[in-house]
Amino acid sequence: xxxxxxxxxxxxxxxxxxxxxxxxxxxxxxxxxxxxxxxxxxxxxxxxxxxxxxxxxxxxxxxxxxxxxxxxxxxxxxxxxxxxxxxxxxxxxxxxxxxxxxxxxxxxxxxxxxxxxxxxxxxxxxxxxxxxxxxxxxxxxxxxxxxxxxxxxxxxxxxxxxxxxxxxxxxxxxxxxxxxxxxxxxxxxxxxxxxxxxxxxxxxxxxxxxxxxxxxxxxxxxxxxxxxxxxxxxxxxxxxxxxxxxxxxxxxxxxxxxxxxxxxxxxxxxxxxxxxxxxxxxxxxxxxxxxxxxxxxxxxxxxxxxxxxxxxxxxxxxxxxxxxxxxxxxxxxxxxxxxxxxxxxxxxxxxxxxxxxxxxxxxxxxxxxxxxxxxxxxxxxxxxxxxxxxxxxxxxxxxxxxxxxxxxxxxxxxxxxxxxxxxx
Numbered sequence: 001x002x003x004x005x006x007x008x009x010x011x012x013x014x015x016x017x018x019x020x021x022x023x024x025x026x027x028x029x030x031x032x033x034x035x036x037x038x039x040x041x042x043x044x045x046x047x048x049x050x051x052x053x054x055x056x057x058x059x060x061x062x063x064x065x066x067x068x069x070x071x072x073x074x075x076x077x078x079x080x081x082x083x084x085x086x087x088x089x090x091x092x093x094x095x096x097x098x099x100x101x102x103x104x105x106x107x108x109x110x111x112x113x114x115x116x117x118x119x120x121x122x123x124x125x126x127x128x129x130x131x132x133x134x135x136x137x138x139x140x141x142x143x144x145x146x147x148x149x150x151x152x153x154x155x156x157x158x159x160x161x162x163x164x165x166x167x168x169x170x171x172x173x174x175x176x177x178x179x180x181x182x183x184x185x186x187x188x189x190x191x192x193x194x195x196x197x198x199x200x201x202x203x204x205x206x207x208x209x210x211x212x213x214x215x216x217x218x219x220x221x222x223x224x225x226x227x228x229x230x231x232x233x234x235x236x237x238x239x240x241x242x243x244x245x246x247x248x249x250x251x252x253x254x255x256x257x258x259x260x261x262x263x264x265x266x267x268x269x270x271x272x273x274x275x276x277x278x279x280x281x282x283x284x285x286x287x288x289x290x291x292x293x294x295x296x297x298x299x300x301x302x303x304x305x306x307x308x309x310x311x312x313x314x315x316x317x318x319x320x321x322x323x324x325x326x327x328x329x330x331x332x333x334x335x336x337x338x339x340x341x342x343x344x345x346x347x348x349x350x351x352x353x354x355x356x357x358x359x360x361x362x363x364x365x366x367x368x369x370x371x372x373x374x375x376x377x378x379x380x381x382x383x384x385x386x387x388x389x390x391x392x393x394x395x396x397x398x399x400x401x402x403x404x405x406x407x408x409x410x411x412x413x414x415x416x417x418x419x420x421x422x423x424x
Contacts, residue, residue, distance in 0.1 A: 064305045069193045076186045097165045239347045240277045277365045287364020297341040304332035310416040327407035336393045340384045371405035
């Protein structure tokens with residue numbers, strides 16, 4: 001029974017071996033990606049520290065750096081667990097090979113001894129000639145031939161399993177070294193994380209004295225953001241009304257040219273309010289494609305992290321203060337290029353404030369909005385492709401931060417962009 005259970009465990013463990021190898025590769029790639037994000041984050045942090053007048057923005061970037069380090073530690077820990085599982089499977093194989101080799105060698109030695117005792121060609125000939133019939137003689141000759149081949153094959157099997165055992169032992173030695181390295185890396189990252197947390201606590205303590213100013217600045221920015229949100233909704237309603245007007249003109253034109261009738265055409269676009277767009281057949285396809293790519297859209301900038309999420313949330317330093325965001329804010333590097341997350345048509349290019357230019361791109365009845373651009377490289381009516389450059393993200397002269405605000409709306413209803421973008 002124990003041998004049966006051991007064989008069952010071995011078979012089950014081997015089944016997952018390839019999956020574990022694949023997971024190790026994915027984790028290694030993810031670890032490299034996180035390490036690059038940490039380096040990019042550190043670069044942004046140093047840039048902001050040189051120009052920052054308030055410590056709040058430094059705190060936000062440092063907070064993201066801590067989160068990245070925690071992700072790196074968790075990823076390394078997963079690597080260690082998978083490697084330990086892989087080593088356990090390989091050790092089972094080594095143990096099994098040792099047992100099989102022991103049995104093979106014992107059988108082989110007995111066979112050699114027996115063969116040695118009956119090595120005389122005369123005794124073999126007498127074994128055949130002493131047969132009572134021709135059939136029995138033939139069978140004895142075949143037996144001797146099979147016995148010789150079996151002995152030869154057993155020798156080859158011993159050589160093969162010995163070589164396999166050497167390979168597995170070498171693999172285990174290599175895995176032990178890799179595991180040792182991973183454990184050392186994890187320990188180093190944990191120590192680094194503790195240092196980061198202590199630095200952040202010092203920063204928090206220094207910020208406390210500016211509490212009133214920070215709260216006042218936050219409320220002022222929220223007021224400004226609310227005004228911009230209202231302006232964006234107004235602009236989208238205007239874009240919807242214009243699209244519906246054009247759709248109605250096309251409908252009437254098709255009817256006038258005899259290409260369609262009142263009954264075959266959809267309801268007049270003018271019957272819809274400016275809160276809902278009347279989709280053309282092409283618009284329906286584009287909207288369906290956009291919706292099908294939920295969770296797969298590329299980020300509106302190549303590098304960066306979400307420094308302010310979507311919706312109502314507590315202030316990172318003062319939880320009693322609620323911060324509202326109609327989209328997400330992504331902190332990126334200076335000189336970053338804003339890019340379209342999906343194909344569509346530029347419906348608006350506008351200055352929301354003297355320093356805040358925005359691009360609106362329509363994807364059927366969906367709109368993506370890219371705010372806080374210093375320059376724009378597209379015009380209203382342009383068709384854009386996925387990842388096409390649409391402008392440069394503005395870097396604040398006061399804070400040194402480079403932030404793009406990104407919104408997704410279906411008609412005039414805001415969506416959480418985090419749910420639409422690819423995971424990083």
